[in-house]
Amino acid sequence: MKNIIDLFYKNLFLTNRLFAGLTGSAVLFLLSFFFPWMGVIPELVFWVLMILFVIDIFMLYQTSKGVFAKRHAPERLSNSDNNELGVYIENWYTFGISVGIIDEIPFQFQKRDIWFKTSLKPRERKLINYTLRPTRRGEYEFGDIRVYVKSPLGLVRRRYNFSQAETLPVYPSFLQMRKYELMAISNRLTDIGIKKIRRIGHSLEFEQVKTYVQGDDYRTINWKASARQGSLMVNSYTDEKSQHVYCIIDKSRAMKMPFDGLSLLDYAINASLVLSNVALLKEDKAGLITMSEKPGAIVPADRRPAHLNKILEVLYKEKTRYLETNMELLYSTVRKVVKQRSLVVFFTNYESLNALNRQLPFLKRIAKYHLLLVVFFENTELKKLSEQPAADVEGIYIKTIAEKFAYDKRLIVKELAKHGIQSILSAPQNLTVNTINRYLEIKSKQKI
Structure with a gap:
């Protein structure tokens, strides 16, 4: 009995309409001291309000199950994409109700405004859709769904708690991968910046x-x-088929830099996933190597139907480390794993020419046996600073330093080209498109 009473009180909430009525009743009692002719009007109003209050509670609590709610969510979420979720709700009362819904989303989103208001007629059902954009891979824990029901009188609310705790994994951007795949099938890749490359010469x-x-x-x-x-x-x-395309992802501290809520590692992972899918569609074999100060994951090149899911599962678990990449270990790993001449796409980041020079001897060795494509990132924030006009002496210093860093990035491209190494200097948001364009160009020119 005590549990029932506690449950009743915990799920009963008074509304502003009730407080407004009580305030109005108190004002009438106050005025009755100055205007005796009001007589019993204040008491009558107060007791009518109390009767309506009891009726409202009875209407909401006359049944143990007045509404039903359930979360509709996919089996997994796509990182950096807008994922559609929904809350299904059904009214089992014999009268119309006003409903407020709270869906307890994972704390990673840092959102406290997932509150939906709607109205339902008797026996009506609705599906309320909303979107979430995760910016980190991993497991996201959803909580309960809480529904606050108000009758047409609107003096109190009754809360229903629907236990629907679940954990959803956030994978690399498979929605982006599907988008590129569908546009390739419909021959509309040019709409998102994929260029049509002119074929040069003949394939063997x-x-x-x-x-x-x-x-x-x-x-x-x-x-x-x-x-x-x-x-x-x-x-x-x-086009020649069964060529090997390996994506090598640098997991060192250089890839920790954030951009638009995602780290550079996440952008590299998303681009690697899309590139692997495009390579498989071209009937090439896709492989993956991740590396930091110690060996990471290795997925040998293959083109079996389930191979892309294998790459996806590996990329899902990768995290940035806080030491520099062991390039000597990377070179020995490539020599051991990649047995034939392949396209090796190395996703990394260089902020200065000195950073490149430390790794250049090992890059030259890899380029001796394979077609090496180094992909690194443009610092868009520094680019904005370099393009802004300087208003004072401090602004001149800031603009000069920003231009110096931007110039170093261009020097890195020239230094790599001098040693026969191809490169892509790309803004993070354009990384996927630029990487696919370069892959299609390499395939068209038969450089592998």
Whole structure:
């Protein structure tokens, strides 16, 4: 009995309408001292309010289950993307109600405004949708759903608690990966900045002999087949397949720098996932290596149907470390794991030319055996400072230093090119598009 009473009090909340009524009743009692002619009007108003108060409580508590609510959430969330969730609610009362809903979202979002207001007719049901954008990979714990119900009288609220605690994993941006995949299928990659690369020369991958049509390259005419068929026949070629594409992700402290809520490591992980998916669609083999001061995860290149999920599961667990990358260990790992000439995409970050010079000897060794593409990040905040006009002497100093760092980034690109190493200097938000463009260009020029 005591538990029932405690439960009743804990879930009963008074509304502003009730307090407004009590305030009005108190004012009437006060005025009755100065105006005797008001008589019993204040008492009548007060007792009518109390009767309505009791009726309102009875209406809300006449049934043990007046509403039903449930959270609709995906099995996993996509990092850095807007993930759609929903709260399904159903009114089991015989009258219309006003509802306030609190969904206890994970603390990582630091949001306290997940409060939804709606009204429901008798036996009506609704689905309230909202979006969440996580900025860190890992496990996110959701709490209960709390529903506050108010009858048409609106003097009190009754709270319903629906225990729906669940833990959802946040994976690298698989929604972004699917977006690129769908746009590739519908031939609309140019809408998001993917360039159509002109094919140069011929691939060595023979496809078929077909009948000549106007526009075919006459240099590909197969004269023997033409003599047998009595009409012109040409050889058809396709892009080389089963080439190895390895993404190497630097997990050192250089990748901890934040941008728009995400770390540079997260941008590199998202780009690696999309690049691996594009490589598999091109029938190449995708592999992955993560590295810091000690070896990380290694996924040998493959193109089996479940291979992308394997890469996704590995990337889900990766975190930034706080020491510099052991480049000697990275070189020995690449030599041990990557057995044939491959495209090696190294995601890292350099803030100065000295930082590059410490790693350059090992990069040159890797480039000796593989086609190395170094991807590093443009400091967009420094770029904004360098473009702003200086208002005083301090502003001149700040602008000069910002331009110096931006110039160092361009020098790094030239230094890598001098040693035959390709590079991409990209803003974090454009990293995925720029990386895919360079991969398609390399495939088109048959450089691997």
